[in-house]
Amino acid sequence: MAKLLIYLVNPQVPRSRDEEKKGLYPPLGLLYIATVLKERGYEVKIYELNVESSNKLIHDVQREQPDVVGITVHTVSFPIVKSLIKELRQSSPSTTIVCGGPHATLCPEDFINIADIVVRGEGEEVARDLPNLLHAIKELKTRAMKTTLVVQGASPNIDELPIPDRALLNTSYYGENIGVLVTSRGCPFNCLFCCVRYLFSRAYRARSPMKVLQEVLYLVDRFNVHRVKFVDDEFTVVRSRVREICQLLKEYGVGVTWSLPNGIRVDTVDERLLRDMSEAGCDLVWFGIESGSERVLKYIRKGIDLEKARGVIKIAKDYGIRVGGFFMIGAPGETLDEFKKIIDLIPKLDLDYIHFSIATPYPNTEFWNWVQVHGRFITLDYQYFEKTFIFETPDYTIRDRLRAVELLERELGYYELSDDVKIIEELLTRT
Structure with a gap:
C-alpha cells in the first residue's frame, strides 16, 4: 500500500469561563494516535479547530484528498462534527472518515451512515491495524451504498506507547x-x-x-x-x-x-x-x-x-x-x-x-438511566450538554437549580455559571 496521508482533527468544543481561563490543552488522545501512525511511516497532520478555521481544513482536504480524516468527538461537539463531515464528504468523497473519542465510545449508533469507521475506546491498536480496516470498509462499501464499521479498540499497555510527539502540533496554541x-x-x-x-x-x-x-x-x-x-x-x-x-x-x-x-x-x-x-x-x-x-x-x-x-x-x-x-x-x-x-x-x-x-448525564451511561427512572430530561440537544441543566427531578426542579446558582452568586461570589441561567430560561419556554 502506498504511503497514507492522514488528517487528525480536534474539533471546536464550546468551553466554559473557567475553561477559557485555563487555556487550551493539547489533544493528547489524538496526539498518541498521531505518533503511532507516524511510527508506521504515514504522513500525519493535526488540525486544531479550537484555533484554526475549519475553512482551512476543508480547503486542504479538497486540495490533497487525504486517505483518512480522523476526528475525536465529544458529546457537546457532535452537532458541529456532523456538519463538518458533510463538508468533508463534498470536498473529497473518496476520503475515509473515522470518528473516535468519548461520544463515539458511548453512542456509536449516532455515527451510522455518517462516519465510515467508528472507534470505541482507545485508538492506538486500531491505528496500528489501519490498512486492514481500510480494506474492510472498502469491501463493505462494494456491497452497500452506505455503511459504517464499528470497531472496539483494545486497551494497550500504556508503558509501551511512544511519548506523544508534540512537534506534530502548533505549540504556540497551547502556551x-x-x-x-x-x-x-x-x-x-x-x-x-x-x-x-x-x-x-x-x-x-x-x-x-x-x-x-x-x-x-x-x-x-x-x-x-x-x-x-x-x-x-x-x-x-x-x-x-x-x-x-x-x-x-x-x-x-x-x-x-x-x-x-x-x-x-x-x-x-x-x-x-x-x-x-x-x-x-x-x-x-x-x-x-x-x-x-x-x-x-x-x-x-x-x-x-x-x-x-x-x-x-x-x-x-x-x-x-x-x-x-x-x-x-x-x-x-x-x-x-x-x-x-x-x-x-x-x-x-x-x-x-x-x-x-453542572451534573451532566451522558447517553448510555448509568447516570443517564438514573434520570430516565427518577426524573425527566428538559432537552436532549447535545449542544446544551455541560453548559446548562438538561434534566430535573421532582425533588430538585429546574427552578430549584436556578436558585442554587443564585445562592452561589450571593453567598460565594461565584458567577461562572451565570450565562447558563439565561440558556435554561430559553429552554423552559419551549417545554
Whole structure:
C-alpha cells in the first residue's frame, strides 16, 4: 500500500469561563494516535479547530484528498462534527472518515451512515491495524451504498506507547499547557455520575515512574517547559508510584513545578505523600469533593469523608500546596436543601479555588438511566450538554437549580455559571 496521508482533527468544543481561563490543552488522545501512525511511516497532520478555521481544513482536504480524516468527538461537539463531515464528504468523497473519542465510545449508533469507521475506546491498536480496516470498509462499501464499521479498540499497555510527539502540533496554541501529560488510564472507583469507566474501564493502568520522568525531561529539553500538569483522571491511586515519581524528579534535578488540575480523591493521599509531592515541586492540587452532604456522597458512591477532606486540605496547605475544590450542582439524588450544605461547607475548607460544574448525564451511561427512572430530561440537544441543566427531578426542579446558582452568586461570589441561567430560561419556554 502506498504511503497514507492522514488528517487528525480536534474539533471546536464550546468551553466554559473557567475553561477559557485555563487555556487550551493539547489533544493528547489524538496526539498518541498521531505518533503511532507516524511510527508506521504515514504522513500525519493535526488540525486544531479550537484555533484554526475549519475553512482551512476543508480547503486542504479538497486540495490533497487525504486517505483518512480522523476526528475525536465529544458529546457537546457532535452537532458541529456532523456538519463538518458533510463538508468533508463534498470536498473529497473518496476520503475515509473515522470518528473516535468519548461520544463515539458511548453512542456509536449516532455515527451510522455518517462516519465510515467508528472507534470505541482507545485508538492506538486500531491505528496500528489501519490498512486492514481500510480494506474492510472498502469491501463493505462494494456491497452497500452506505455503511459504517464499528470497531472496539483494545486497551494497550500504556508503558509501551511512544511519548506523544508534540512537534506534530502548533505549540504556540497551547502556551504553558504544552506541559500537559497523562501518566495513567482508567479509574478503579465507581462514582455514579462519572463516565470515565465507560471510556477506559475501571482497570487502572499506569506508566512506570521512569517513563513518566522521560516524558517530563522530553518536555523540558525540547520545549523549555517549566511547569507540568498531570491530567490523569486519578493520579494518586497507587501512592508508592507517585512517591517514586517524586523521588525521580528530585534525583534528576528536573526543576519543574507541577500540578494536578483534573482533581484527585482526598482518600488517596496522606501527609507523607503530600510532603513528598511538595518537595518534588507540586504547588497546586484539586480535590473532587462534589457535595456537602454525606448522604449524597454515599448515594453517588463517591464515598469520601468530609472531615477527612478538611484535614487533607489543611495538610496540603501546610506544605505550601495551593488547593482547589471541585463541586457539582444537580448530583443524582441531591435536593436544594442538600446543595445549601456546600455553601456552608466551603468557607470551612479554606480552599484557594473552587469550581462548580453542572451534573451532566451522558447517553448510555448509568447516570443517564438514573434520570430516565427518577426524573425527566428538559432537552436532549447535545449542544446544551455541560453548559446548562438538561434534566430535573421532582425533588430538585429546574427552578430549584436556578436558585442554587443564585445562592452561589450571593453567598460565594461565584458567577461562572451565570450565562447558563439565561440558556435554561430559553429552554423552559419551549417545554
